[in-house]
Amino acid sequence: MNQFEDMSIGQLQKLNEEYISQNDHPTAEELLKRWEDERRNN
Numbered sequence: 001m002n003q004f005e006d007m008s009i010g011q012l013q014k015l016n017e018e019y020i021s022q023n024d025h026p027t028a029e030e031l032l033k034r035w036e037d038e039r040r041n042n
Contacts, residue, residue: 004012 007015
């Protein structure tokens, strides 16, 4: 169980945008890997 399970898609997108704005911008490869990991976990 993780801390993001109870969040809505909108909340997650906002959190992701905040994270990206505060950190280095991920490459397309990194984003794709994250997306694939998310798909696998859901």
